Amino acid sequence: MTDDTAGAARRGRLSTRETAERLGVKPETVYAYVSRGLLTSRRTPGGRGSTFDPEEVDALVRHGRRGQDPPGADPEATGGAPAVTTGITLIDRDGYYYRGVDPTALARRHGFEEVAEWLWTGTMTPGIRFTAPAEALSAARRAVEALPSHSGPMDRLRVAAVAAAAADPLRFDLSEDTVLATARGLIATLVTSLPPAGPEPADGAGLARRLWSRLSPAPADDASVRALDGALVLLIDHDLAASTLAARVAASARAHPYAVVSSGLGALDGPLHGAAGGLAHRMLTEVLARGSAAAVVADHLRGGRRVPGLGHRLYPGEDPRAQALFGLLEAVPEAAPALEAAREVAATTARHVPLHANVDLALAVLSVSAGMPAEAGETVFSVARTAGWIAHALEEYAERPLRMRPRGQYRGPRPPQPLP
Template sequence: MAEERAERLTTQQVAEQLGVKVETVYAYASRGQLSSERAPDGKGSTFDAREVAELARRGRRPAAKAVAGGPVEVRTGLTLIEDGRLYYRGRDAAELAERHGFEAAVGWFWGQGTDPGVRFPVPPAAAEALDRASAVLPAGIRLPDRLRVAVAVASATDPLRFDLREEAVRATGAGLVAGMVAALPPTAPDPGPGATLAARLWSRLAPGAPGPGAVECLDRALVLLLDHELAVSTVAARVAASARAHPYAVVSAGLGATDGPLHGAAGLPAYRMLGDVLAAGAVPVVAEHLRTGRRVPGLGHRLYPQGDPRATALLRAVRGLAGGERVVAAVEELCEVAGGRSADQPNVDLALAALAHTAGLPAEAGEVVFAVARTPGWLGHAVEEYREEELRMRARATYTGPRPQHG
């Protein structure tokens, strides 16, 4: 017997079921989130009731626009921070990092599962342009700045960058991440075709071939930094996506927010401070910070009063590397001298600094690892934002200037 035809809904019925306008239903269809068929009478369209129910179940109904400066509700099915733990789509991030590499973790984060994971090929057109751009950049340019240039160059080579369908954004993102890594100058032997993204990134950061467990440790860091709910760079990325900026512009917005000392670039002072601790011990370093009224970097995180689980997982891996025991011991000494409270536990910036010192990576490595890892996270949030009401992230100002003059 032929399979029974699925129930079809009219456009108005879909709008009522999802709680959106009719125009939004057509927007869903244009982005491939709903498939439509012409109604039997030729008037209007019909939609598969099962697809509509799945769309509603996954919480894709656009949130109401903010009115007169009211708060915007950001619903996300990607990341949860709860009870001192970090989860990607309901799965503990530390556990995911221990069991899987970055390719599988991104696959999970993008809703595609861990097997076989996401491939990161460099688009041929972008590869040639990135090589040319890299060749003309000054030799001393910072590695994070090379990443920003790479995003702009890759964008210019992609005439289809305004394709905002989910599968197109994912493909763009995979190529962009690969291109960002490829744009960094090589510092170690090329790992060869088929290498993981972590192995490729190692060859752009490390001074030589990796020791036992080193690439796996870097891989773990990438997974742990993939996303962190609505961090400021993610908010910047979602604001760009709400204006329907293309994926490259979304990533550029996220990168812009990481250039401040309180977010992505927070790892540099932690790296320098840990170097001082390794050279002279924790007591004089902490004493100098106290004397000058500076906060000791790399300690504490307001979302994790009992300690950053990402730092715990990464430091555990660093300890297993050659020389890692000494570096992790320095981290522990620092925490003890700083006060030994929960608020003085290492955060992920200090854990990245520990990895860099152990593996001989440059001071900028933490910022690079953060940016590369977070790019698929920003694009995952962009995909969610593309489903929402456009321009909903507009804030309203409270005017404090002089009143207009009349008469």
């Protein structure tokens, strides 16, 4: 025992080493907690180190066990953000799982509405259909129709979510049954408020078939709708992506489900998240027009640009969502040229950089082959991810309010400063 440790023990306080051991962190991390205001240190007169109040240290340990701020986490790695305990999605090196179940298997056997309902409630309800409440749908359609003619489907989704919220006087009821009813109605409203692009489906059609009619002018054959339905299932959640974190922050402040979804849609609007699908769509269109993946890939590399639709930082190999969606698209004859072009892009790029296809490239195959607009992939992503945002909101509503509150590291001038 060092002199500092012995002295701390005599005074009923903990040395830095003892504090680190009790928290299960490195000594450097203890000082990081001090800088963040999570611990208070005291210098011993004539001593060589800091000492800590054991009650304060134990409180921080308990705080971490509740999943609110991990004592063992590296603040540099977490950005000082609180830990988020979730039971929705697990991602590992080779795949991902919804509540322990492989989503690629779910996509082969169940539709989007069934999987969303199961993810929310734990019960698989075969044949369930989400329907839009009349008042919410009317308000959303009027708002969407008021947009400029050049507005894209993502602009329409964002406006529809806000209009549907304004039409729902019960939106502030955060009881589980009401949130679930809101979620079913909101997802149906988002899809049905989009203007038709092709033949309208029959009454009672599944959500994927309704979405197809809003995105593609082509008639909806069964294989194509199965591919779109599978894409929706595969994209419901992917752990704490930027948009999901934004949704959970809103839920932590007890925002209603419409506002939670609007928060997610706002974060998704960035070019580094949801908009990647549009870039892959345009690239694949160019490959088909020029008849050469090599020429298009070369243009991207020569211009110092990344080739869209390739690589994912969470998967060293191919994105499992892309693999599953490619498999579904193989049953769609019209998708064959785009599917071949996508695989040629991946093979050509892999000669120079070890990258694999991600789900954005697979979505581009779907959108290009069906004559959908460039924003279609982002639209599919948004509709699917709405179900995931609701699942995370349900988890967050059960947590302590306003727990998603990291501390800022102030780097400005120290007060007092003269008035400007």
